[in-house]
Amino acid sequence: MNLLGGEELERSAVVANCRMNRERGLLGSNGYDRELGFNPLGVLKTLLGEGRSAAWLDLCCGSGKALIEAARIVHAEGLDVEVVGVDLAGMFRRVDPDLTCLRLVEASLSDWRPDRSFDLITCVHGLHYVGDKLGLIARAASWLADDGLFTASLDLHNVKISDGKPTGRRVAADLRRAGLDYDRRRRLVVCRGRKVVDLPHRYLGADDRAGPNYTGQPAVDSYYGSVS
Ligand SMILES: C[S@@+](CC[C@H](N)C(=O)[O-])C[C@H]1O[C@@H](n2cnc3c(N)ncnc32)[C@H](O)[C@@H]1O
DSSP: OOOBOHHHHHHSTTTSOTTSOOOOBSSSTTBHHHHHSSOHHHHHHHHOBTTBOEEEEEESOTTOHHHHHHHHHHHHHTOOEEEEEEESSOOOOOOOTTOTTEEEEEOOTTTOOOSSOEEEEEESSOGGGOSSHHHHHHHHHHTEEEEEEEEEEOOGGGEEETTSSOOHHHHHHHHHHTTOEEETTTTEEEEESOOOOOOSEEEEEEETTOOBOTTSSBOOEEEEEEOO
């Protein structure tokens, strides 16, 4: 199989698909709370107090709508919260100049690195388009604060191990062994607290001809070889 490298994948029509939903808000039927099962700002608010601040990093943030809505509340309520969003496409909504708590970064998550740790890291329907999904999960786990929370949408059917054995349950088991959880009902990978995640898989490349996954949109399969 002819697998794609990082730059080829990021130029692919599947990753640049203009029909994908980049417009989720913070709350409601097209909201982050529905996808994640919690309101991200609610989680951050529970951390505030006793002089503590909080920070939220959203990977593959799309237009940034959810982050802008959160930042407006942070600004209006005078909360000590920093919000950072990263997306390859850079198709961000306009940000009010007074929302100094918010930073939207146009970058590829294959090489972007943060300069701080985060209490909450989310990735809502972004991993479907990322080449090295397991690598990004491992990096995100390392960017958490000691008691931080990382949660990301993940379709295990889009992770392939090239030895031909069925992968779904196996990858979920590998994630659990590494100290993460996989919520099958919500299709979410979850990491509680900063972790060094060492998975026994070596990234080989991506296939953008995988077809639609559970979202109904064409997604990217990520291929791995076993590390023995
Ligand atoms: C389906 S959208 C989801 C956007 C947002 N999280 C939402 O739910 O509204 C997926 C996003 O992933 C971004 N993306 C895909 N590959 C990426 C990469 N390697 N680095 C950063 N962003 C990426 C795309 O540009 C797109 O905006």
